[in-house]
Amino acid sequence: MSTPTELKYSKTHEWVKEEGDVMVIGLTDFAQNELGDLVFVNLPEEGDEVEAGEAFGDVESVKAVSDVISPVSGEVCAINEDLLDNPAAINEDAYGAWLIKVKNVSDSEELMDASEYDKFCESEK
Amino acid sequence: MELIFELGQEGRGLDLLPACDVEKVVLQAPKREKKMHLPHVSETELSRHYSRLEKRTHGVNDGFYPLGSCTMKYNPKVNEEMAALPGFTNVHPLAPVESVQGCLEVLYTLQEDLKEIAGMDHFTLQPAAGAHGEFTGLLLIKAYHKANGDEKRTKIIVPDSAHGTNPASAAMAGFDIVNIPSGEDGCVDVEALKKAVGEDTAGLMLTNPNTVGIFDKNILEITEIIHKSGGLCYYDGANLNAIMGQCRPGDMGFDVVHLNLHKTFSTPHGGGGPGSGPVGCKDLLAPFLPGCYAVKTEEGFEYEACEESIGSMRSFAGNFLVIVKALTYITTLGAEGIKEASQNAVLNANYMRVKLADAYDMAYDVTCMHEFVMTLEKKKKEIDITAMDIAKAMLDYGIHPPTMYFPLIVHEALMVEPTETETKEEMDHVIAVLHEIMEKAKKDPEYIKHSPHHTVIGRPDEVKAARTPVVAYTFE
Numbered sequence: 001m002s003t004p005t006e007l008k009y010s011k012t013h014e015w016v017k018e019e020g021d022v023m024v025i026g027l028t029d030f031a032q033n034e035l036g037d038l039v040f041v042n043l044p045e046e047g048d049e050v051e052a053g054e055a056f057g058d059v060e061s062v063k064a065v066s067d068v069i070s071p072v073s074g075e076v077c078a079i080n081e082d083l084l085d086n087p088a089a090i091n092e093d094a095y096g097a098w099l100i101k102v103k104n105v106s107d108s109e110e111l112m113d114a115s116e117y118d119k120f121c122e123s124e125k
Numbered sequence: 126m127e128l129i130f131e132l133g134q135e136g137r138g139l140d141l142l143p144a145c146d147v148e149k150v151v152l153q154a155p156k157r158e159k160k161m162h163l164p165h166v167s168e169t170e171l172s173r174h175y176s177r178l179e180k181r182t183h184g185v186n187d188g189f190y191p192l193g194s195c196t197m198k199y200n201p202k203v204n205e206e207m208a209a210l211p212g213f214t215n216v217h218p219l220a221p222v223e224s225v226q227g228c229l230e231v232l233y234t235l236q237e238d239l240k241e242i243a244g245m246d247h248f249t250l251q252p253a254a255g256a257h258g259e260f261t262g263l264l265l266i267k268a269y270h271k272a273n274g275d276e277k278r279t280k281i282i283v284p285d286s287a288h289g290t291n292p293a294s295a296a297m298a299g300f301d302i303v304n305i306p307s308g309e310d311g312c313v314d315v316e317a318l319k320k321a322v323g324e325d326t327a328g329l330m331l332t333n334p335n336t337v338g339i340f341d342k343n344i345l346e347i348t349e350i351i352h353k354s355g356g357l358c359y360y361d362g363a364n365l366n367a368i369m370g371q372c373r374p375g376d377m378g379f380d381v382v383h384l385n386l387h388k389t390f391s392t393p394h395g396g397g398g399p400g401s402g403p404v405g406c407k408d409l410l411a412p413f414l415p416g417c418y419a420v421k422t423e424e425g426f427e428y429e430a431c432e433e434s435i436g437s438m439r440s441f442a443g444n445f446l447v448i449v450k451a452l453t454y455i456t457t458l459g460a461e462g463i464k465e466a467s468q469n470a471v472l473n474a475n476y477m478r479v480k481l482a483d484a485y486d487m488a489y490d491v492t493c494m495h496e497f498v499m500t501l502e503k504k505k506k507e508i509d510i511t512a513m514d515i516a517k518a519m520l521d522y523g524i525h526p527p528t529m530y531f532p533l534i535v536h537e538a539l540m541v542e543p544t545e546t547e548t549k550e551e552m553d554h555v556i557a558v559l560h561e562i563m564e565k566a567k568k569d570p571e572y573i574k575h576s577p578h579h580t581v582i583g584r585p586d587e588v589k590a591a592r593t594p595v596v597a598y599t600f601e
Binding site for chain 1: 289533536587
């Protein structure tokens with residue numbers, strides 16, 4: 001799968017999409033592929049604060065449980081509730097299956113563009 | 126295969142119970158609304174049913190079982206014989222101590238033996254399993270800091286190679302977890318550890334040899350860093366089989382330790398358990414030990430409880446018959462035998478590691494302890510064969526797969542622990558099988574990707590099994 005050029009990427013394999021003042025966050029295709037079939041997703045609640053570089057939730061695959069790290073600081077304004085019943089959506093369409101939306105963004109980690117991220121993944125292998 | 130409810134006919138049964146010799150009483154309880162679903166089978170059907178089930182399981186008695194970090198060694202039958210003695214089975218935990226002196230002597234003797242093996246000053250046999258032991262040990266650490274008025278110590282440091290139970294037990298005990306990365310060699314990154322310690326450090330949880338089967342050469346420095354920060358060191362005994370009789374957690378600087386009798390000391394585990402996870406500690410933690418441990422006095426053996434005890438972790442003396450089995454094992458082997466067992470465990474692991482290195486990539490190319498980790502990461506890229514595929518292919522040969530996808534720091538991991546109770550012939554057979562599987566995988570990857578071909582169940586839908594497990598029979 002090609003890496004969408006309109007998104008930004010973190011070193012811990014989350015993608016960020018700017019929608020006006022709101023940041024949409026999800027897991028990259030590389031991440032879902034490494035994790036394997038996902039079984040459960042734990043997300044924060046609307047109104048929770050997230051902090052750049054800190055875990056805001058976790059995903060469980062048939063292999064292991066992994067933290068999902070927030071690339072930005074801010075307030076959760078929406079969560080993708082469909083994922084709670086169907087975590088496999090992340091495996092099927094990583095860039096469509098967003099996890100949370102964050103508003104009042106005050107801080108951000110250093111993010112990569114698509115070509116930088118592709119290179120980064122290559123070095124991770 | 127048919128389940129027990131699908132066998133037999135209404136009215137069929139078996140008379141295993143003698144006729145009732147007391148008067149029948151009707152209980153004044155609400156009447157059952159529906160008829161109970163009880164199996165109606167003859168003794169022949171019943172016996173064959175369980176024999177069929179038994180044939181579908183795989184245990185150490187059936188074949189090689191190299192489940193890494195689980196120490197699936199053979200359980201000598203003499204252990205079972207001792208545990209079946211009427212003097213051990215026909216007793217009650219509340220019997221007056223003078224009538225069960227033999228049982229107390231068993232408890233006391235095992236406590237003493239474990240103290241010697243682990244280099245600890247005290248041992249409680251109460252905890253019922255490894256993770257239960259971890260929880261107990263962490264409560265001891267918590268009680269210690271509390272007694273010192275040092276309640277700002279809320280953090281437990283756990284390396285990223287640790288068993289998943291370590292951070293889970295620490296969280297259960299109310300601590301915050303600080304994860305530190307491993308170095309390139311799979312050992313603790315000492316510099317990262319130095320940065321992680323502070324006034325809020327309650328302790329460190331560690332297993333040595335670590336989860337990739339490597340003895341951490343910096344262990345004395347590691348425990349010293351923790352002690353200097355004011356924290357305590359917890360030893361996860363999961364990998365004790367590699368070092369028992371050679372060196373001791375107590376001498377490495379650990380303050381508290383749990384041992385898995387069901388791993389290291391040859392008592393059954395897995396479905397057959399129950400387990401037992403005794404906890405040992407140095408003198409400084411002794412006042413907080415869970416209640417009820419055996420002491421020797423001039424009059425004989427007695428139970429004693431600590432005043433500042435964290436309370437009972439389990440009823441009475443723990444899983445007593447497991448304790449009898451472990452004591453039988455230790456007594457049978459003796460000091461020399463214990464030493465020989467760990468030597469052979471390490472020798473066997475290294476024998477297999479070297480013999481397999483031409484076909485399988487080793488995660489760490491060094492002499493290992495009791496287990497080693499292979500990685501299928503390259504093979505996945507080259508021929509799309511994963512750790513899962515190799516594990517599944519092994520099933521067709523009647524061999525239990527190694528631990529898969531653990532530790533997490535190694536990708537596509539297969540973790541092999543042969544233990545000391547396998548013969549060279551058996552290991553040679555498994556080595557040949559693993560070579561054969563890899564050859565097949567190169568020539569005909571599709572065949573291996575669809576393995577196993579000869580088992581009753583091949584590749585269950587793991588996602589469905591995890592998300593919507595069916596664990597009860599549904600009657601029509």
